[in-house]
Amino acid sequence: MTPDTTPTPIALVTGGNRGIGRSTALALAAEGAGVILTYRANATEAQDVAAAIEAGGGRAVALRLDVGEVASFGAFADAVGAALRETWDRSAFDILVNNGGTSLHASIAETTEDQFDAVVDVHFKGVFFLTQALLGHIADGGSIVNIGTGLTRFTFAGSAAYAAAKGAADVLTRYLALELGGRGIAVNTLAPGAVATDFSGGMVRDTPELQEQIAAQTALGRVGLPEDIGPAIAGLVLRSGHWITGQRIEASGGTRV
Secondary structure: OOOOOOOOOEEEEOOOOOHHHHHHHHHHHHOOOEEEEEEOOOHHHHHHHHHHHHHOOOOEEEEEOOOOOHHHHHHHHHHHHHHHHHHHOOOOEEEEEEOOOOOOOOOOOOOOHHHHHHHHHHHHHHHHHHHHHHHHHEEEEEEEEEEOOHHHOOOOOOOHHHHHHHHHHHHHHHHHHHHHHHHOOEEEEEEEOOEOOOHHHHOOOOOHHHHHHHHHOEOOOOOEOHHHHHHHHHHHHHOOOOOOOOOEEEEOOOEOO
């Protein structure tokens, strides 16, 4: 029997220390991928995720990154290159998951310019320029997943700025798919619905009344869990056949179908 010489896929997951990012990092590692995960402030959480991956026989590296600080992206790309060489003896990774983010709940009337700019910096400008900075490290034939939101399809009051920034990233997904198609790189948006994490201060996770409201509008009858989203991303990038690109794929349990 000819031995399998296919290189281990390597994924970079921003915001991989908690919530959906953590679930994604663990799901990709469970499928055999090496993982570079980033964190903004909580190094201990990130190291715990890396340790869990390594305890399962995988390899992982945690790097600090603020996805809203575009000026830091060049140095971060250099750090990624160093991690690839030192940990995997590689010069490129295969999967980029643009997940790191912040929330904003404010009406249009109440949203300040600073709040608006902060959301756009993270969820649109950051995604645009981080992807740009990492293009030289993404392998031909790789995949990019931008984490979107169900709020670009349906609406909840108080989410206008956040949803609009995510909507801009949805458009960016299609342009990335077009411009990177010549390198065989598939680019898609994976849009969760409401997920019970500490995002937005744990609003969905810690508010039973809100959970009941969302569950009543969801075909599968409950709010999402991080463990619903990570495997969906892993399946898309590792087991979908690599013929899906330029798409917005919603993983919301059928919210407001």
